Amino acid sequence: MRKLYEPKARPMSVALFMSGSGTDAVSVLEAERTLRKGAGAPFAVTAICTDNTASNAAEVGRRFGVAVFTHDLEAFCKELGTVRRDRSVRPAYFTMVMDDLKAHGVEPDLIVLAGYMVLAAPPLLGDLAVNVHPADLSIRDSDGKAVYTGANAVRDALLDGRDEIRASTHMVTEEMDQGHVLMVSAPVKVELPQGFDRNDSDMVREVSEEHKESLKRIGDWVILPKTVTAMAAGSFALDGDGVMCYRGAQIPRGYDFSIGAPR
Numbered sequence: 001m002r003k004l005y006e007p008k009a010r011p012m013s014v015a016l017f018m019s020g021s022g023t024d025a026v027s028v029l030e031a032e033r034t035l036r037k038g039a040g041a042p043f044a045v046t047a048i049c050t051d052n053t054a055s056n057a058a059e060v061g062r063r064f065g066v067a068v069f070t071h072d073l074e075a076f077c078k079e080l081g082t083v084r085r086d087r088s089v090r091p092a093y094f095t096m097v098m099d100d101l102k103a104h105g106v107e108p109d110l111i112v113l114a115g116y117m118v119l120a121a122p123p124l125l126g127d128l129a130v131n132v133h134p135a136d137l138s139i140r141d142s143d144g145k146a147v148y149t150g151a152n153a154v155r156d157a158l159l160d161g162r163d164e165i166r167a168s169t170h171m172v173t174e175e176m177d178q179g180h181v182l183m184v185s186a187p188v189k190v191e192l193p194q195g196f197d198r199n200d201s202d203m204v205r206e207v208s209e210e211h212k213e214s215l216k217r218i219g220d221w222v223i224l225p226k227t228v229t230a231m232a233a234g235s236f237a238l239d240g241d242g243v244m245c246y247r248g249a250q251i252p253r254g255y256d257f258s259i260g261a262p263r
Contacts, residue, residue, distance in 0.1 A: 024114035031225030090121035167219025181254030185219035
């Protein structure tokens with residue numbers, strides 16, 4: 001069995017990547033602050049990275065005293081004569097980001113995508129890159145693929161008639177939201193308003209956003225810090241068959257935080 005991270009004498013260095021308000025990133029930073037007041041934090045956030053100047057990264061960095069690195073993806077693409085949605089430039093972009101961190105003395109052990117709206121590419125992949133996603137990634141299709149992926153995962157779950165939604169943390173791979181599931185949150189009950197019309201796009205969008213906000217409080221902001229803390233403790237590992245394990249037990253569909261057992 002191979003641990004994804006082997007604890008060291010020092011805290012695990014974490015780089016948070018965010019694109020918007022930064023609430024997911026703040027959940028990790030607040031967890032670190034709380035742990036420091038107790039027995040000590042097994043991880044330390046050493047950098048906050050953002051892909052755009054409009055994000056709340058600067059404010060989050062000031063609040064917690066963490067260095068912020070802004071690398072405008074749109075400007076980067078423009079310099080190369082292409083557009084933001086051109087994924088072929090992502091490896092060069094992320095190489096530039098990681099090189100800049102290293103030049104400033106930051107070499108993270110763990111990359112955490114915390115509300116980061118850019119599809120990752122090498123070198124932002126591998127055993128030590130995790131993401132939080134607003135869907136139950138343990139729900140799979142007949143080919144074993146996660147069903148509720150991408151930006152519209154909550155909407156898709158509601159339209160499929162799911163009676164509850166959950167958040168998940170997972171390893172980051174080139175295939176969006178398809179990496180090993182790490183933790184799955186407690187559920188949020190789906191409550192559709194009277195007269196809900198699945199064909200009314202505005203209504204569907206509004207109801208989806210309401211459920212997504214509820215899921216952040218019960219899901220994202222709980223399991224993301226727990227996942228980072230568990231990673232720092234060396235709790236996640238891959239066995240000889242490539243199955244994800246948590247504290248020595250197989251979790252092929254993730255660890256269900258709400259019941260304290262594998263899914």
